[in-house]
Amino acid sequence: MSAGLDPRLLARAREVVADTTGFRDDAIAQEAVERVLRAELARGRVPTEVLSELQQLGSPLAYTLVRAVLVGETYFFRQPEHFRYITQQGIPSALRHGAMHLRAWSAGCATGEEAYSLAACLLACAPAGMPLEVVGTDLHEASLEAARRGTYGAWSRRESAPALHPVYELHNGRQVSILPEVRKVTRFAPANLLAPLPERFGLFDFILCRNVLTYFSSSARDAAIVHLARALAPGGLMFLGTVEVDRAPPGLTREGPPELQAFRKPRLEERTFAQLPAALPVAMPRMTPTPRRLSAPMPALP
Numbered sequence: 001m002s003a004g005l006d007p008r009l010l011a012r013a014r015e016v017v018a019d020t021t022g023f024r025d026d027a028i029a030q031e032a033v034e035r036v037l038r039a040e041l042a043r044g045r046v047p048t049e050v051l052s053e054l055q056q057l058g059s060p061l062a063y064t065l066v067r068a069v070l071v072g073e074t075y076f077f078r079q080p081e082h083f084r085y086i087t088q089q090g091i092p093s094a095l096r097h098g099a100m101h102l103r104a105w106s107a108g109c110a111t112g113e114e115a116y117s118l119a120a121c122l123l124a125c126a127p128a129g130m131p132l133e134v135v136g137t138d139l140h141e142a143s144l145e146a147a148r149r150g151t152y153g154a155w156s157r158r159e160s161a162p163a164l165h166p167v168y169e170l171h172n173g174r175q176v177s178i179l180p181e182v183r184k185v186t187r188f189a190p191a192n193l194l195a196p197l198p199e200r201f202g203l204f205d206f207i208l209c210r211n212v213l214t215y216f217s218s219s220a221r222d223a224a225i226v227h228l229a230r231a232l233a234p235g236g237l238m239f240l241g242t243v244e245v246d247r248a249p250p251g252l253t254r255e256g257p258p259e260l261q262a263f264r265k266p267r268l269e270e271r272t273f274a275q276l277p278a279a280l281p282v283a284m285p286r287m288t289p290t291p292r293r294l295s296a297p298m299p300a301l302p
């Protein structure tokens with residue numbers, strides 16, 4: 001298959017893809033890498049020139065390679081149990097705890113069906129007038145453009161995952177377009193899960209990151225999970241794909257049955273000493289020989 005291709009070129013191309021996406025070596029489709037390299041050579045470039053472009057991670061060719069290996073399969077209300085849990089447990093719990101707004105993140109949103117499904121859940125269950133926002137992020141810019149267009153064919157709608165809440169309307173026979181109210185609360189932005197989401201995005205009450213980490217190496221997955229967990233608001237819920245992790249991410253606790261792969265960040269008042277951020281300057285009382293009453297209040301955390 002790789003006949004005629006310089007092995008150094010192939011190896012470097014795979015390395016670039018792995019470094020940019022976090023993918024495990026065996027999750028990188030060899031045919032896709034070879035197709036891109038052959039197309040580049042067919043344009044008259046010599047292997048050393050291509051190799052030298054691949055030495056820069058953010059080069060146009062590096063992005064062409066990354067685009068070629070990304071898998072964008074998605075559809076509305078995929079794994080409906082997550083959306084049911086959000087509407088039946090997550091949102092009511094957030095409201096009981098005094099939420100003034102609801103925010104959700106679809107991390108690795110591909111063409112946006114997951115983000116819009118989340119928005120439909122928030123709209124269906126939040127009190128009228130409550131500020132709502134869903135952010136969909138992905139590494140693949142063309143997918144984000146499709147998400148912003150918000151029109152979908154039959155492939156995005158599956159019998160196995162019926163629309164649980166109003167999300168789209170029939171557009172022209174077979175196509176659907178996202179309802180204006182759903183679109184209004186949803187936005188899309190490029191972001192790589194290997195880096196923390198910039199702080200301007202704020203914290204989220206619900207994070208869905210499904211069918212993304214499954215392609216990652218274990219170190220990339222661990223790094224991405226730390227970034228995801230940091231973006232979760234206290235009391236917030238994160239949902240991962242079925243086989244993507246075998247234990248609760250650090251600082252989160254499992255919620256619901258294990259197969260749900262749902263994890264919650266403790267609310268501030270529920271945190272144990274061990275879950276407090278390490279950097280929090282804890283004012284320790286100075287030890288003095290004077291006996292203190294056992295019931296004396298603990299010094300307040302600044």
Ligand SMILES: C[S@@+](CC[C@H](N)C(=O)[O-])C[C@H]1O[C@@H](n2cnc3c(N)ncnc32)[C@H](O)[C@@H]1O
Nearest residue numbers: 021070073074108110138139140192193210211
């Ligand atoms: C199979 S789709 C999953 C879509 C949706 N989450 C779902 O479950 O239906 C995986 C998406 O993850 C994105 N992706 C892969 N690696 C990524 C990374 N390092 N940072 C951000 N997105 C990434 C891909 O571009 C693709 O759109």
